[in-house]
Amino acid sequence: APKKLLILPGDGIGPEIMQEARRIMDWMAQARGIHFDISEDLVGGASLAAHGQPITQQVIDAARAADAVLFGSVGDPKWASAGFDRRPEIAILKLRQELGLFANLRPAKVFDSLLDASTLKPDVIRGLDIMIVRETVGGIYFGTPRGIETLPDGSRRGINTEVYTTAEIERVARVAFDLARKRDNRVCSVEKCNVMESGLLWKEVVTTLHEREYKDVELNHMLADNCAMQMVRNPRQFDVIVTGNLFGDLLSDLASMLTGSLGMLPSATLGAKGEDGRTPALYEPIHGSAPDIAGQGKANPLAQILSFAMLLRYSFDMQEDAAMIEQAVSNVLTHGLRTPDIMSVGKTEVNTAGMGKAVVAE
Amino acid sequence: APKKLLILPGDGIGPEIMQEARRIMDWMAQARGIHFDISEDLVGGASLAAHGQPITQQVIDAARAADAVLFGSVGDPKWASAGFDRRPEIAILKLRQELGLFANLRPAKVFDSLLDASTLKPDVIRGLDIMIVRETVGGIYFGTPRGIETLPDGSRRGINTEVYTTAEIERVARVAFDLARKRDNRVCSVEKCNVMESGLLWKEVVTTLHEREYKDVELNHMLADNCAMQMVRNPRQFDVIVTGNLFGDLLSDLASMLTGSLGMLPSATLGAKGEDGRTPALYEPIHGSAPDIAGQGKANPLAQILSFAMLLRYSFDMQEDAAMIEQAVSNVLTHGLRTPDIMSVGKTEVNTAGMGKAVVAE
Ligand SMILES: CC(C)[C@H](C(=O)O)[C@@H](O)C(=O)O
Ligand SMILES: CC(C)[C@H](C(=O)O)[C@@H](O)C(=O)O
Numbered sequence: 001a002p003k004k005l006l007i008l009p010g011d012g013i014g015p016e017i018m019q020e021a022r023r024i025m026d027w028m029a030q031a032r033g034i035h036f037d038i039s040e041d042l043v044g045g046a047s048l049a050a051h052g053q054p055i056t057q058q059v060i061d062a063a064r065a066a067d068a069v070l071f072g073s074v075g076d077p078k079w080a081s082a083g084f085d086r087r088p089e090i091a092i093l094k095l096r097q098e099l100g101l102f103a104n105l106r107p108a109k110v111f112d113s114l115l116d117a118s119t120l121k122p123d124v125i126r127g128l129d130i131m132i133v134r135e136t137v138g139g140i141y142f143g144t145p146r147g148i149e150t151l152p153d154g155s156r157r158g159i160n161t162e163v164y165t166t167a168e169i170e171r172v173a174r175v176a177f178d179l180a181r182k183r184d185n186r187v188c189s190v191e192k193c194n195v196m197e198s199g200l201l202w203k204e205v206v207t208t209l210h211e212r213e214y215k216d217v218e219l220n221h222m223l224a225d226n227c228a229m230q231m232v233r234n235p236r237q238f239d240v241i242v243t244g245n246l247f248g249d250l251l252s253d254l255a256s257m258l259t260g261s262l263g264m265l266p267s268a269t270l271g272a273k274g275e276d277g278r279t280p281a282l283y284e285p286i287h288g289s290a291p292d293i294a295g296q297g298k299a300n301p302l303a304q305i306l307s308f309a310m311l312l313r314y315s316f317d318m319q320e321d322a323a324m325i326e327q328a329v330s331n332v333l334t335h336g337l338r339t340p341d342i343m344s345v346g347k348t349e350v351n352t353a354g355m356g357k358a359v360v361a362e
Numbered sequence: 363a364p365k366k367l368l369i370l371p372g373d374g375i376g377p378e379i380m381q382e383a384r385r386i387m388d389w390m391a392q393a394r395g396i397h398f399d400i401s402e403d404l405v406g407g408a409s410l411a412a413h414g415q416p417i418t419q420q421v422i423d424a425a426r427a428a429d430a431v432l433f434g435s436v437g438d439p440k441w442a443s444a445g446f447d448r449r450p451e452i453a454i455l456k457l458r459q460e461l462g463l464f465a466n467l468r469p470a471k472v473f474d475s476l477l478d479a480s481t482l483k484p485d486v487i488r489g490l491d492i493m494i495v496r497e498t499v500g501g502i503y504f505g506t507p508r509g510i511e512t513l514p515d516g517s518r519r520g521i522n523t524e525v526y527t528t529a530e531i532e533r534v535a536r537v538a539f540d541l542a543r544k545r546d547n548r549v550c551s552v553e554k555c556n557v558m559e560s561g562l563l564w565k566e567v568v569t570t571l572h573e574r575e576y577k578d579v580e581l582n583h584m585l586a587d588n589c590a591m592q593m594v595r596n597p598r599q600f601d602v603i604v605t606g607n608l609f610g611d612l613l614s615d616l617a618s619m620l621t622g623s624l625g626m627l628p629s630a631t632l633g634a635k636g637e638d639g640r641t642p643a644l645y646e647p648i649h650g651s652a653p654d655i656a657g658q659g660k661a662n663p664l665a666q667i668l669s670f671a672m673l674l675r676y677s678f679d680m681q682e683d684a685a686m687i688e689q690a691v692s693n694v695l696t697h698g699l700r701t702p703d704i705m706s707v708g709k710t711e712v713n714t715a716g717m718g719k720a721v722v723a724e
Pocket of ligand 1: 089092093249556557587
């Protein structure tokens with residue numbers, strides 16, 4: 001039976017870049033006879049407009065039943081005043097939580113042909129290849145108590161709780177160590193153990209797991225504030241970084257921006273292998289929904305296309321096809337095609353569809 | 363009566379850079395007849411070694427009685443295994459809390475003569491001048507419940523609590539708006555209101571205060587992850603940034619690193635004006651204790667010297683003397699003197715004391 005693929009384009013530029021990923025799928029079907037069982041549904045602002053909620057139970061069930069989810073992006077200023085319980089962002093938060101997608105893998109890799117797109121000096125980032133493993137179903141994102149309470153004097157208090165258990169830390173650290181073994185064999189674990197007990201436990205659990213099962217991997221520990229600095233000072237010192245939900249949110253965005261080509265970077269979020277042998281997985285560009293340029297054909301579809309390649313590699317075990325797509329993307333860049341976000345002097349500017357077609361042609 | 367100045371050199375390079383700040387004070391006494399009532403005491407690892415605790419009640423009382431505190435830096439790997447309750451860092455955390463030093467002012471300013479020291483391209487950071495106002499007595503640093511608990515099955519849970527009240531947010535936002543009026547009149551308020559209720563309250567309170575009292579100041583809101591990215595993409599878009607304790611910790615270190623000259627940047631942490639008309643204030647370099655180079659004469663004393671200048675300006679109302687010191691620092695750099703951290707081809711390398719003496723000579 002063909003693999004089940006759920007497509008969730010979402011908001012802003014999501015639909016138009018997903019269109020280009022579909023162009024690749026269409027080509028795979030026509031040219032190579034590879035078929036998927038594809039379904040598509042609404043999330044984020046699009047789902048709010050249609051169903052009054054950022055994600056429906058039906059979509060969550062479909063995601064659970066799928067072999068993999070290809071996600072676009074959510075977030076829409078139209079819903080800014082919809083209230084905290086009806087934020088478009090709930091779509092991705094719920095998918096992570098309901099499918100147990102605890103490990104967000106965010107590569108920050110510099111493309112040689114885009115070296116100059118970064119605001120950092122070329123010598124500082126040439127060959128940069130960081131993999132951030134961010135915990136995504138725990139920490140302050142989901143801990144309780146949370147909320148805003150009104151005090152007797154009428155003033156208010158906002159509360160969130162950061163919680164991490166041994167098991168939560170261990171499983172994500174395991175993902176990081178396993179990945180490191182296939183890379184440069186180095187893990188940097190990041191927390192604020194000098195201020196937060198949750199970070200202290202984080203450090204202890206990672207250290208113990210390392211002692212017990214991963215002594216062959218080089219491990220070091222870094223405070224989150226120092227990590228933010230080191231990323232700017234000398235980002236190439238990092239191989240794999242493992243960290244909690246909130247620090248991971250900031251640090252992975254920071255790392256992406258170092259590359260200068262946010263529109264190029266895919267990500268994967270993986271869960272635990274189920275009894276049926278399947279590992280729940282969601283793939284998405286790291287960039288957001290960019291409502292300011294939505295619908296204008298300006299969006300760079302490459303992160304979405306590379307997210308699809310990542311999906312083929314990790315979830316469908318189709319290494320060759322994944323490599324073929326990645327090579328096609330690299331060729332297109334080498335030939336000088338650029339969407340506006342990565343445009344520079346002497347290159348050829350193309351729109352969203354033009355970029356998608358060029359990848360197919362390659 | 364002469365102003366009371368408490369000096370707390372702390373650990374690592376703290377004592378040797380403080381020595382250079384004292385060189386300036388000595389010169390002020392000799393050459394200009396300006397005397398302070400100076401006392402000096404131990405904090406951090408130095409206090410742990412002498413008293414078994416990172417800060418004594420006596421030092422806290424002395425800090426409270428002083429007109430201003432000049433702090434070096436704390437943190438010492440020797441005490442890494444001393445336990446969470448005996449971290450050297452407690453010294454600064456306790457001073458902030460006990461003196462109510464709620465607003466940490468961290469300028470990230472690029473010195474034209476050090477433009478090339480940054481890993482960012484000169485065009486991106488030329489003229490950069492950001493002021494980060496970080497809340498420092500609330501948020502996840504101090505919220506309860508906190509700690510590590512053992513669960514029935516023997517596994518553990520680490521917990522920290524982020525709490526912000528209307529009053530805490532308002533008073534730090536006020537500092538940011540007031541500062542903006544003396545600068546480029548723009549404030550960017552940073553939180554994660556799409557995920558955290560404490561961030562949602564933060565945004566609401568800042569918005570309300572702005573509407574009510576600071577309509578003349580331009581205000582915008584940014585998510586913390588986006589802010590980390592924007593700092594790398596286009597840092598000059600920022601004037602004043604106001605944010606909570608934890609985001610401020612990462613973002614201010616990040617902003618400092620953009621300048622490429624961490625060893626140059628001072629900071630101030632201010633409290634609320636008391637009934638006696640005095641505003642508690644602590645001044646410190648933003649860099650850490652750098653134990654790896656301590657005692658070798660390699661440390662750059664300029665951040666400590668500029669922290670003293672900031673102290674003269676904000677706490678002692680000695681604008682002229684502050685400006686004179688700042689000008690001297692600028693001249694020394696223009697003449698090409700450099701400590702190892704900012705050394706570059708064609709410049710003259712000097713050690714810690716050499717730099718201090720050069721500033722005095724100017
Ligand atoms: C959309 C938002 C809730 C999300 C997050 O904060 O996790 C995003 O920033 C991300 O990094 O995937
Ligand atoms: C020393 C440490 C507790 C402190 C903090 O995290 O606040 C430091 O990093 C700072 O930014 O002043």
